[in-house]
Amino acid sequence: MRLIKYEGLGNKFLVVIQDTVPKNSSQLAVSACNTENGFDADGLIFGTPSSSEGIDIHMTLFNADGSSAEISGNGIRCLAQEIFSRSDKRSLQILTGSGVRNVTLNNLRNDEAEISVDMGLVREGPELPLLDFLHHESITIVQAATANIGNPHVVIEVETLDGVDVAAAGPHIESLWQPVGINVHFFKAQNKAEFSMLTWERGAGVTLACGTGASACAFVANRWGLIEETSEATMAGGTAQIELVNGKVLLTGKSRRVEEFEITL
Secondary structure, three states: OEEEEEEEOOEEEEEEEOOOOOOOHHHHHHHHHOOOOOOOOOEEEEEEOOOOOOOOEEEEEEEOOOOEEOOOHHHHHHHHHHHHHOOOOOEEEEEEOOEEEEEEEEEEEOOEEEEEEEEEEOEEOOOOOOHHHHOOOOOOEEEEEEEEOOOEEEEEEEOOOOOOOHHHHHHHHHHHHOOOOOEEEEEEEEEOOEEEEEEEEOOOEEEOOOHHHHHHHHHHHHHHOOOOOEEEEEEOOEEEEEEEEOOEEEEEEEEEEEEEEEOOO
16 A cells, blocks of 8 residues: 655645555554654545546545544645646545535645645534633633534634643543544634634644634634634644635645655555
8 A cells, every 4th residue: 555645734644545445444544643653644544536426536534543534624635636646637526524625726846736625614513611611721711612614623712822732731622522522723813814823633632733723713713803804824834824705714725745655454
């Protein structure tokens, strides 16, 4: 099996293009993504053919802990880059666990690409507990809200991102939504066009970026009146551009092909 390692704004994924998803994919994700004995990734993505009309490829994603995930905004761009590199297409219809997403290639040069994804409609997320339950000693909460963009998120506006202990506060907050879990984002707007965020991802832990999370943060912050419809999200792994149009989110960011590995199953 050939694993192609990609990086999207600091998120690392192993992409596999083949006819079927192996039965042991969950265990494979755990071993392949392992930092010490594997290839150090946040998730394992399989791109397989789809029998549905108009669909270019089917995306199946497993987190580093072996759990399945509906979608990843950075992961889908990494998968798309691999498909774009193999064809002359400039747009793709990719079937995910959250439905079909339209993906557009803006540019591709050598191993780097800029790709836009129509992330679809944002819906209300799971019920929010009392803010007291979200409390952690490393954060001072201003307000919070949940959103669902194919996967669940909680967006927490904090007074400052300085000193936030994501590795401790993240799992504490996520535990309030067990057994399903939730992606946790600590958010701070710089102005009406820029915001910063720190992320604890369900199934992956502390990550350098989260595309669906940036989309959820932009949607929630716009509803709070903190940012405009067009904004830039700054994450530890880089920046993404986000546009809100009629309740939908357009996510644009860069991705990079890193290296390839061959493994024997």
